[in-house]
Amino acid sequence: MATINTASPKQAEIIIRPPTQSRLLDVGELFRYRGLLWSMSRRQVKAEFGDLHLGIFWVLARPLLMTAIFVFFKNVSNAKTGVSVPYAAYLYSGLILWFFFAESVGRAAASIGKDGALMQKVYFPRLLSPLSGILAQLSGLAIAAVPLFLIMIYYGLAPGWNLLLLPIVLLQTMLLAFGTGCLFAALSTLSRDWERLLGLLLYIGLFVSPVIFAPEMLPKAAQGIQMLNPMSGTLLGFRAALFADYALPLYEWLYSLALSGVLGLVGVFAFQHAERTFMDRI
Amino acid sequence: MEDYAISVHGLSKRYSLGQKKPSHGAKGMLLGISELFGRTPQDDHSTIWALKDVSFEVRKGERLGFVGKNGAGKSTLLKILSRVAYPTDGEARIRGRVTSLLEVGTGFLNHLTGRQNIYLNASFHGLSKKETEQRIPDIIEFSELERFIDTPIKFYSSGMRARLAFSVAAHLDPDILLLDEVLSVGDMAFSQKCLERVEELTRGERTILFVSHSMDAVRRFCTRCIWLDCGQVVMDGPADEVTSAFTSDSMNLRAHQHWDPPPAQSTDQPRLLEDEDLPSNLPEPPHAHLVSTSILTQDGRQTATVCVADPIIFELIYEVYFNGAYVLPDFKIFTAEGILAFNLVHTGALASPDIKKRKPGRYRSIATLPPHLLNVGLYKISVSLTTPSSGKLVVHAEADNVLTFYVHEAPLGTTSALGPYRKVKGIIRPLVSWMDESVKQSS
Numbered sequence: 001m002a003t004i005n006t007a008s009p010k011q012a013e014i015i016i017r018p019p020t021q022s023r024l025l026d027v028g029e030l031f032r033y034r035g036l037l038w039s040m041s042r043r044q045v046k047a048e049f050g051d052l053h054l055g056i057f058w059v060l061a062r063p064l065l066m067t068a069i070f071v072f073f074k075n076v077s078n079a080k081t082g083v084s085v086p087y088a089a090y091l092y093s094g095l096i097l098w099f100f101f102a103e104s105v106g107r108a109a110a111s112i113g114k115d116g117a118l119m120q121k122v123y124f125p126r127l128l129s130p131l132s133g134i135l136a137q138l139s140g141l142a143i144a145a146v147p148l149f150l151i152m153i154y155y156g157l158a159p160g161w162n163l164l165l166l167p168i169v170l171l172q173t174m175l176l177a178f179g180t181g182c183l184f185a186a187l188s189t190l191s192r193d194w195e196r197l198l199g200l201l202l203y204i205g206l207f208v209s210p211v212i213f214a215p216e217m218l219p220k221a222a223q224g225i226q227m228l229n230p231m232s233g234t235l236l237g238f239r240a241a242l243f244a245d246y247a248l249p250l251y252e253w254l255y256s257l258a259l260s261g262v263l264g265l266v267g268v269f270a271f272q273h274a275e276r277t278f279m280d281r282i
Numbered sequence: 283m284e285d286y287a288i289s290v291h292g293l294s295k296r297y298s299l300g301q302k303k304p305s306h307g308a309k310g311m312l313l314g315i316s317e318l319f320g321r322t323p324q325d326d327h328s329t330i331w332a333l334k335d336v337s338f339e340v341r342k343g344e345r346l347g348f349v350g351k352n353g354a355g356k357s358t359l360l361k362i363l364s365r366v367a368y369p370t371d372g373e374a375r376i377r378g379r380v381t382s383l384l385e386v387g388t389g390f391l392n393h394l395t396g397r398q399n400i401y402l403n404a405s406f407h408g409l410s411k412k413e414t415e416q417r418i419p420d421i422i423e424f425s426e427l428e429r430f431i432d433t434p435i436k437f438y439s440s441g442m443r444a445r446l447a448f449s450v451a452a453h454l455d456p457d458i459l460l461l462d463e464v465l466s467v468g469d470m471a472f473s474q475k476c477l478e479r480v481e482e483l484t485r486g487e488r489t490i491l492f493v494s495h496s497m498d499a500v501r502r503f504c505t506r507c508i509w510l511d512c513g514q515v516v517m518d519g520p521a522d523e524v525t526s527a528f529t530s531d532s533m534n535l536r537a538h539q540h541w542d543p544p545p546a547q548s549t550d551q552p553r554l555l556e557d558e559d560l561p562s563n564l565p566e567p568p569h570a571h572l573v574s575t576s577i578l579t580q581d582g583r584q585t586a587t588v589c590v591a592d593p594i595i596f597e598l599i600y601e602v603y604f605n606g607a608y609v610l611p612d613f614k615i616f617t618a619e620g621i622l623a624f625n626l627v628h629t630g631a632l633a634s635p636d637i638k639k640r641k642p643g644r645y646r647s648i649a650t651l652p653p654h655l656l657n658v659g660l661y662k663i664s665v666s667l668t669t670p671s672s673g674k675l676v677v678h679a680e681a682d683n684v685l686t687f688y689v690h691e692a693p694l695g696t697t698s699a700l701g702p703y704r705k706v707k708g709i710i711r712p713l714v715s716w717m718d719e720s721v722k723q724s725s
Contacts, residue, residue, distance in 0.1 A: 012377070013375055013376065013377050014365070014375065014376040014377075014380070015373065015374075015375050016362060016363070016365060016368075016369060016373065016374040016375070016376070017369070017372075017373050018368060018369050018370055018371055018372075019368050022368075033408075035405065035408070035410060036405050036406065036408070039401075039402075039405045039411070040405075043402070118389055118391065119366065120366055121366060121384060121389040122364075122366065122389035122403075122406045123364060123365035123366055123406075124406055187315070276368055279366065279367055279368065280297055280298065280367070280368075
């Protein structure tokens with residue numbers, strides 16, 4: 001048999017130490033395993049859109065139908081949103097980002113449960129499991145972005161220079177989803193109740209985050225409170241990146257970014273800790 | 283040592299015995315948080331050390347076997363080296379790419395087909411899609427699962443999963459291969475194929491760590507062996523010696539037995555008797571007692587594990603009380619199930635008539651079994667001292683199941699009656715000569 005040199009994940013020396021003495025986050029190792037991360041993500045994308053031929057329909061149906069319903073309500077009730085962009089564009093963009101976030105958190109939170117059996121049999125950097133779940137969700141977001149372009153063309157909306165912010169806002173959203181997801185993945189190894197709580201939070205979050213409404217519609221005091229929600233700044237930042245007419249609420253978004261960073265670290269810490277104790281419960 | 287492949291230093295692993303139940307309710311949720319961010323519970327009565335302070339180094343290309351009872355820590359050790367379990371203390375360093383085969387269906391996902399699982403498994407070991415594609419025909423051919431390769435593996439039997447797992451691992455071309463009891467899965471034919479493949483792999487520069495309950499497999503594949511007990515290294519040395527020592531210990535083997543002299547008879551003064559030919563002139567039996575018996579190697583060492591290709595030497599030392607006594611030793615060899623394999627009776631009386639009239643004193647009789655007589659397995663020995671007579675056999679002393687010994691497989695490359703088989707049935711396994719020729723068919 002011919003020997004084939006495999007480049008990744010070759011390592012000069014693997015050092016195995018107790019969890020307390022090993023690094024919490026080995027970025028170099030994650031990078032070496034990028035090939036595996038890619039194939040794990042691809043497998044999930046395939047599972048969603050490959051086998052299920054209606055996969056694309058399901059990704060589009062939810063935000064489109066909800067947009068149609070809420071635009072109808074808004075029109076019949078004559079409610080004032082106070083946003084500078086057409087409501088349909090505002091609403092649809094908010095919905096697709098929210099669903100991207102919610103699905104990502106859900107996938108990441110389910111990662112230990114889903115890949116746990118695998119983790120007890122083969123070694124791979126454990127964080128690849130939640131990471132690949134989130135990366136795979138990008139495909140859904142990309143598909144859902146197509147109607148967004150059509151809506152923007154319909155209303156004659158154009159992105160400005162702010163469009164350069166889009167990847168940064170998306171990365172920040174993924175970081176927030178990763179942190180939250182990892183934290184709940186860790187917690188749900190200890191108590192099933194955390195899974196239910198996450199489900200509730202993600203459901204309520206859709207209505208308390210500025211997805212359907214605009215912060216301007218709220219009284220001043222309520223605006224301050226709802227900005228504590230890290231998804232508020234994120235959603236507004238996302239729209240600012242998309243629509244030239246929509247101003248970026250800089251401080252609110254920076255707050256979301258900072259909180260994403262903190263949650264990311266807390267999530268990694270909790271996830272690694274939970275995974276290490278989970279492994280012994282065979 | 284600089285060229286090590288694996289270096290393990292002070293490795294320990296503690297498991298909590300009490301299965302912690304996931305707690306429910308608000309209290310459980312809060313407890314969860316404190317557990318996640320707090321410290322792990324410290325040593326208490328409900329913990330067990332699966333490994334304690336284990337250290338060893340494995341050179342590149344070395345084939346190291348692990349033996350020990352269930353729960354001795356062998357599998358835990360391989361799990362830590364495969365990085366699917368964390369050590370509690372200590373350190374291990376590994377140089378090279380590791381592939382491990384720990385349990386049946388290692389790292390398979392049920393909803394994927396056999397083929398998809400090959401790709402998945404290969405990607406865990408860092409093979410790209412292209413590299414996997416190059417190997418896939420070999421892997422599928424080896425597994426003999428062509429017909430089922432595009433079926434989701436949830437429909438596979440455990441034997442089929444094992445085949446697939448082994449086939450993938452055997453074609454990943456790792457520097458270090460960790461195998462845990464894998465050769466005992468699947469049917470006989472496939473298991474034979476796996477053995478051959480492992481043999482093939484061992485020819486290269488590969489380092490192999492091998493956990494098995496089969497001493498014969500360890501002897502066959504490993505150059506070195508570590509015996510673990512209760513998470514600690516009991517012995518580390520050549521595979522031959524360590525497996526022998528382990529077998530002796532675990533099977534209660536006995537290579538030697540000594541008897542204290544019976545008080546009554548031994549005090550008797552030996553008497554001279556006129557009519558020496560008639561045993562009836564001797565006092566009532568017993569005329570002798572057993573002193574000791576042993577199983578020996580050719581160079582005179584006591585041993586309870588013998589290679590099939592070596593002679594087996596039985597020694598019996600006994601004391602004769604009376605002048606002119608006619609005492610013959612004999613050995614009975616029983617299988618582990620208690621079936622008498624054969625009875626070794628002394629034939630010396632025919633050869634040397636002197637033996638019929640012994641002087642009082644201590645005698646030593648040795649019986650040598652030729653090589654390639656007993657098959658691999660566990661045997662027990664009973665000994666006795668008798669006088670053959672026309673009437674009833676006179677028994678002076680006897681002891682049942684005094685010694686237990688194990689006949690083990692010959693190492694690779696030694697001529698034995700095993701041939702290409704994995705196991706040969708029967709109590710005896712003589713090495714015979716075979717002659718083959720083509721025969722013309724009569725028209």
